[in-house]
Amino acid sequence: MDGFCHPIRDVWERFLQRCYEAFPCLSDPGALLILDRNMLNATRDNPWYFATYWFLFFVTLLQYFYTSGSSPGFVIDAMRAGCEIQSTSRRPPKTTKQSASVKDASLIIPIYSHQPVSTACSVEATSWVKLIMDMYPPGSSSRHWTCTYCNVVQPPRSKHCHDCDKCVLQFDHHCVWLGTCIGQGNHSRFWWYIFEETVLCIWTGIMYITFLRNSMSRAWWRDVVAIMLLVVLCICLIFLLLLLIFHSYLVLTNQTTHELIRKQRISYLRGIPDRVHPFSKGVCRNLYNFCCASRSIYTIEPLPTLEEIEDKKRPYTCWDIVTCRCC
Numbered sequence: 001m002d003g004f005c006h007p008i009r010d011v012w013e014r015f016l017q018r019c020y021e022a023f024p025c026l027s028d029p030g031a032l033l034i035l036d037r038n039m040l041n042a043t044r045d046n047p048w049y050f051a052t053y054w055f056l057f058f059v060t061l062l063q064y065f066y067t068s069g070s071s072p073g074f075v076i077d078a079m080r081a082g083c084e085i086q087s088t089s090r091r092p093p094k095t096t097k098q099s100a101s102v103k104d105a106s107l108i109i110p111i112y113s114h115q116p117v118s119t120a121c122s123v124e125a126t127s128w129v130k131l132i133m134d135m136y137p138p139g140s141s142s143r144h145w146t147c148t149y150c151n152v153v154q155p156p157r158s159k160h161c162h163d164c165d166k167c168v169l170q171f172d173h174h175c176v177w178l179g180t181c182i183g184q185g186n187h188s189r190f191w192w193y194i195f196e197e198t199v200l201c202i203w204t205g206i207m208y209i210t211f212l213r214n215s216m217s218r219a220w221w222r223d224v225v226a227i228m229l230l231v232v233l234c235i236c237l238i239f240l241l242l243l244l245i246f247h248s249y250l251v252l253t254n255q256t257t258h259e260l261i262r263k264q265r266i267s268y269l270r271g272i273p274d275r276v277h278p279f280s281k282g283v284c285r286n287l288y289n290f291c292c293a294s295r296s297i298y299t300i301e302p303l304p305t306l307e308e309i310e311d312k313k314r315p316y317t318c319w320d321i322v323t324c325r326c327c
Contacts (some may be wrong), residue, residue, distance in 0.1 A: 003280055053203060060196040064178070067193045072183030075158050075167035078152060078298040079128050129153050135302035136268075144267075154270065155300040157279070159258055169298060172256040176297040184299065187256075190249050198240040205233050254286045268303050276312045278304045 070079070129142050132153045136145065146153050147160050150167050154160075159171035161181045170184035182190045208230045250256060255277060263269045272278055279301060280286060293299065304312075 053207075056196065056203070060193070060200050063189070067189040068178040068180050070180070070186040070189055072144055072164075072171075072181040072187075073169040073185035073298060074164075075147075075152055075154060075169060078155070078169060078300070079152055081298065082128055082131065094318055111264055123316045132300070135300065136178075137303065140304060156303050157256065157301060159261070169300070170256055171258050174259065188293075189288075191244075191251065194240060194244050194247065198237070198244050201233060201237045201240055205230065205237060208233065251290050252283050252286055254280040254289075273313065276309065278309055278312065280312070 132155050133140060133142055134144070135156050142153050147166065147167050149160050149162075152167060154167055155169065157170045158167050160167045161171065161174050163174045164181050166181075168181045168183040170187070172182040172187055172190075174181050175190070178190070178193075180186070208226065212226060212230070246257075250260065259269060260264065263272075263274075269278065281289070
């Protein structure tokens with residue numbers, strides 16, 4: 001058997017040697033790591049370094065599919081869950097449990113996985129309208145907040161996505177790369193994905209630069225492919241860094257991309273100064289809600305009152321900083 005495999009192995013080694021001589025950039029780390037014999041030797045010397053790199057690569061890949069397959073939180077699903085809660089609460093006291101609550105003036109609706117929709121949901125739709133209209137200023141009409149496509153009353157911060165053809169809770173944007181909307185249900189996963197992608201690009205760029213620095217004695221045209229890949233990687237890295245910084249700012253101020261860009265077109269945000277973030281509860285609370293909030297519930301935030309907006313307009317003083325008002 002060894003005698004049969006030995007000629008094949010010799011042919012393969014000669015083929016790789018010619019490839020390395022004609023295109024040394026094929027021994028580039030990162031995307032072409034497995035073809036570089038020097039890198040394979042370096043892997044034996046520093047196994048944890050390259051094992052961590054590949055572990056990060058697979059974690060980022062899994063995070064991509066996990067985020068793209070997750071639900072952004074659709075309004076119709078929250079409405080159905082609310083109908084199920086109301087139908088459950090009308091059962092005899094023996095089986096009654098408090099499933100929905102108002103905590104910090106927010107409506108908390110648990111998500112029941114694959115629970116059938118009750119036939120009474122159409123009857124309870126009026127109760128859903130009443131619940132949502134309580135989130136808006138008194139005197140508001142449900143016609144102003146009813147989606148013309150889904151025919152459901154949209155909670156505050158929701159928007160209809162024409163790509164998904166559904167209304168999304170705390171709609172941020174529709175990500176073409178992931179093929180799904182980014183909303184309340186998966187915004188945290190999206191942030192972690194772009195964070196992992198940014199770290200992976202930085203690490204890969206360092207490996208590219210190390211390879212090119214070690215091959216400076218050769219003619220530059222022999223590494224032209226590696227140089228072009230490095231340029232593309234740098235462009236992607238700039239985009240990812242800007243995207244990561246932008247979404248980190250949104251997280252700290254409890255905003256969405258849609259609210260920031262279309263602020264003057266959203267009626268309940270029109271007229272509010274740019275430096276005022278009406279839904280912000282402080283940096284620490286915003287971070288906690290974003291990172292630690294349970295993904296098994298829908299949280300619907302009411303619009304802030306005029307008193308809350310006026311309080312947020314008040315400039316910070318030294319005493320506010322000492323008492324951590326911004327937090």
